[in-house]
Amino acid sequence: TQLLEQSPQFLSIQEGENLTVYCNSSSVFSSLQWYRQEPGEGPVLLVTVVTGGEVKKLKRLTFQFGDARKDSSLHITAAQPGDTGLYLCASRDDKIIFGKGTRLHILP
């Protein structure tokens, strides 16, 4: 079973700062997804990356997939309070396996 490790586990920063969170796997991802979950809600899909070295941007969020397809990062530029939430990476195959997530808190 593929294991996903996310770091850091918790992150609290001031509004306007930049941040990066990481997702690493014990094996190669067939494809990788990032979700964001807010309190009392289910996770919402942000992006899917498939090709090694792939970079995708979603407004202030930049997602990178490692060349070897064993790691990924999510970079947020100029964080805003609305970015607060649990960020989950997930391995997508015939089922989806999640990491434990990075809990992000943006202070106004």
Next chain:
Amino acid sequence: DAGVTQSPTHLIKTRGQQVTLRCSPKSGHDTVSWYQQALGQGPQFIFQYYEEEERQRGNFPDRFSGHQFPNYSSELNVNALLLGDSALYLCASSQPWGVPNYGYTFGSGTRLTVV
């Protein structure tokens, strides 16, 4: 277009009791997966249903069982509840495997508290 609907939203049960949680998938989705999310953790895969059969199963005991109906809706049953079963139970629906870039659409979950 309704997304994934789960019921009930909250539930309190006593140890040893049985519980049934329900899920209606998003229109056009035929695969339903169930996850357990303990406080502060990521969702843990319980099982997945497709064509009314359990297709995949995670590392959960047989006390956890499920069912999928012809209209693609699904139920999760948990017998002999333990305090450790207290969690948010998430249902996710998806299109058939192989549809490009498919992801899961999640419901808002059922918060189960076992006392």
